[in-house]
Structures are given as structure tokens and as C-alpha cells.
Amino acid sequence: MRVLPLLLLGSCAALVTARAPATVALAPTDLDDAGFPDAGLAEWSALGDAGAVVSQVFDAGDDLDSELTGGDEPGEEERAGEEPGDELADQAPSDAGWQYTLELSDEALAKTWKDALPALGSISMGFVQEGRLINGVPFPQGDGWTVVSPEATYGTRETVDFVASAIRQVKAWHPDAPPLRVNQISAREGGYLRPHKTHQNGRDVDLGFYYPGGETVRVREREKVIDVALNWALVKALVMHGDVQFILVDQRVQKVLFEHAKKAGEDPVWLDSLFHAGRGSMLQHARRHRDHFHVRYFNARAQELGVRVAPLLAERPEENIAMHRVKKGDTLGGIASRYGSSVSSIRKASGLSNNLLRIGRVLKVPLRKPCTTCPVPPLTIVPPRRLPPVPETAAIVTAPVSDAGVPDGAADAGIDATGAEVTASPSASR
Numbered sequence: 001m002r003v004l005p006l007l008l009l010g011s012c013a014a015l016v017t018a019r020a021p022a023t024v025a026l027a028p029t030d031l032d033d034a035g036f037p038d039a040g041l042a043e044w045s046a047l048g049d050a051g052a053v054v055s056q057v058f059d060a061g062d063d064l065d066s067e068l069t070g071g072d073e074p075g076e077e078e079r080a081g082e083e084p085g086d087e088l089a090d091q092a093p094s095d096a097g098w099q100y101t102l103e104l105s106d107e108a109l110a111k112t113w114k115d116a117l118p119a120l121g122s123i124s125m126g127f128v129q130e131g132r133l134i135n136g137v138p139f140p141q142g143d144g145w146t147v148v149s150p151e152a153t154y155g156t157r158e159t160v161d162f163v164a165s166a167i168r169q170v171k172a173w174h175p176d177a178p179p180l181r182v183n184q185i186s187a188r189e190g191g192y193l194r195p196h197k198t199h200q201n202g203r204d205v206d207l208g209f210y211y212p213g214g215e216t217v218r219v220r221e222r223e224k225v226i227d228v229a230l231n232w233a234l235v236k237a238l239v240m241h242g243d244v245q246f247i248l249v250d251q252r253v254q255k256v257l258f259e260h261a262k263k264a265g266e267d268p269v270w271l272d273s274l275f276h277a278g279r280g281s282m283l284q285h286a287r288r289h290r291d292h293f294h295v296r297y298f299n300a301r302a303q304e305l306g307v308r309v310a311p312l313l314a315e316r317p318e319e320n321i322a323m324h325r326v327k328k329g330d331t332l333g334g335i336a337s338r339y340g341s342s343v344s345s346i347r348k349a350s351g352l353s354n355n356l357l358r359i360g361r362v363l364k365v366p367l368r369k370p371c372t373t374c375p376v377p378p379l380t381i382v383p384p385r386r387l388p389p390v391p392e393t394a395a396i397v398t399a400p401v402s403d404a405g406v407p408d409g410a411a412d413a414g415i416d417a418t419g420a421e422v423t424a425s426p427s428a429s430r
């Protein structure tokens, strides 16, 4: 068993930041799994010489959710979008060791992978814009929400539980809250999900807003018609009840939420860490996010498993799939020969009715041999949750968590709401 988590990881800055008090800004991109183009990473570098502004950074790498297409409704229309940069390059798996799936030795993992895959629970493979989902769970029906398109609302166990727990918390605070619209997360097996660029590996969730009376008010200036108190409660609950990486929402919506929270007497330092910490803010502006929240979660367990099972994929032919994003000039034949696959198997796996390829589409490419080109993300270190000061924290409602398909306790492994999983790591001794 490997016992040196973190020490060999490249980014010391991330370690230091992750151990800092919750009020210190944590840059989403420090730990990001390439949800952004290179410009984002460059912009975040110490020199900050990329000249990019936050909105550009988030726009470029984000999905295509739109006020017209992807926000309130399941997306109908694909829009042209910017291609993500080459952020997948240079991200080799770290050999630093595991910290969230320590109960599984390499041998046990290999055996379970081969013989009892469902027992591993959810696995988040690859990247949000080039990934897939193994053992995803459908978002359940519930009192406090409406699942808008169930076939596109599969997530990892962690993601689904985080979201459900947050909505239950809103209901606990505001028993009269109308059902929240839970929009798309991922397809059952992840991968490309129209019309999004991301949402591919069970960690991105689109949530509608709360409106007075419950009915969505479809106007452009949503910040003027939403139920601000309920939406603020939702943001607060999301942050408290899950390992949120960031929440994308238009800055005009952020403004009314912040003003409300301030007036409601929320801790100003905590609020600033959520709203006003620049690239480290939990809430980030993104275009086309004026009618919904887009929440991206860290999945301590599912992401770590995704890294660990990558070398085992060929042991299960049906899971031995490369994800290929179609680029200009690609042909099915060319892709098939590059991956050692076949046109017919790619078409079948990807649900293509003909040989036409759309640039930006991500194909599932069944492999005959172990994948040498599949992107494997770096190990994820989940930062401590940014909890409000103690009185509120003590009021957290413990939500029932279903554990179907997950080994006992697995869904919560390493996700201590106090952030203890980080402070207890070897980095603390540095």
C-alpha cells in the first residue's frame, strides 16, 4: 500500500492553500481537473500575465448552457462554442498514492474491478469535458425537487448525495420552499451530453432557481424575479453539504444573493470568501448562467477511483473505451485506426446514425488493447469545505444517505465536513 499521499504532488501551492483557514481564497483552478483552457491556468499563475479576465476564463471552459437552450430546459440545440485548450496534455498520473480509497489495496481493487464492478460504487473517469461515468446513480425523486430529464441526471453517488442533502437542508430551513428543478448532471455512462461541453463524468450539476410560488419566470433579468432568500439558502446549503469546487452563476444574480445574505446577518468574512475572493471565490461569474446554477463538485472517492482503475480498463472489454473529442479533419476511419478500433464499433458505442462527425463532439471509442492515450487526471485533493462560523455549522441537518451500490461508508470516505482529511494528510508535517 502506498503511504505517501501528497508529497510527490507537483503543486505545493495547492497544499498550502488547502490547509489554510476556510476564509482564505482557494483558487478553483489550483485543483481543477482541466475544466478550463490553458488561459485559465496561465491567468492564475503568480505573474498573472495572461491578461484574461475571470468571465472569459470561465466562459471558455464551461459548457454551453444557455439562457435559451440549456438553463431551465433540457438542452435542445447545440451551439457553437470555443474549443477547450490543450489542458489535457502534461497531466500524467501522480504516483503519490491514494488517500480516499485506502481501504482498497491495489490487489483488491483489481479483483473487484474484474469480478464485482458495482461494488466499487461510482467512478468518475477522465475530465469533465472528456470523461465518462461508471456506476453512475440516477438522481432520485424527492419531495423538495423535480428531476427535469431523468435520462440526463446521472451522477456519482457523491454528487447525487451532495445535491439531495443540500436541497433537503433548504427544505429544513424553509419548509414551504417549492420543488427545485434539478436539471442535467450526466448521461448514464457519462460522456458527451448535448448541449454541454462539460457534464461528462458525473460531477457537474445544473440547478434551476427558486421562484416565488414555484413557477419558473422566464425573463432575461432573472435576478429581478427569483426568490432571493431561497436561492441564497440553496447556495449556503450547497457549500455546507458538499465538496463544491465552484458554483457558476451570473454576477447579477450573485449580487442580489450577496446583498441578501449580508442583510440577513451572515458572517461578512465568510461571505467574502464565497463571493469576493477573485479567482478563489466559490461563486464565479459565467456567461449563459443567468437562469441557473452550475455546480461542480469534487468527488474525493469517485475521482480517485477514476485514476486508479485507468490501468485496469482493458480487463473489462465493455469498459475499455477511449473518449475522443472530434477535431477538424477527423474522420471515423482515421479515429478507428489511430485507436485500433473500428468504424462500426465507434458508431455503435457513440450512438452515431451515420459517419458524419461534429467538431467538438466526444466519441466513445471501444478499444482492443489497453489505452495509451486516454487522459488520466492528476490526483485530486479535496479542500476543506468553506463552512460558515460555528453557530450555523452546528445546525446542519444530517440527511439520510442511501448507499445502494456502494460499500458501507464508502460514499463518505474522506469527505469530512471539517476538512480533516486534508489537515490529517502528511502535508501537515512539512
Ligand SMILES: [Zn+2]
Residues within 6 Å of the ligand: 063, 065, 196, 199, 204, 205, 206, 294
Ligand atoms: Zn451546466
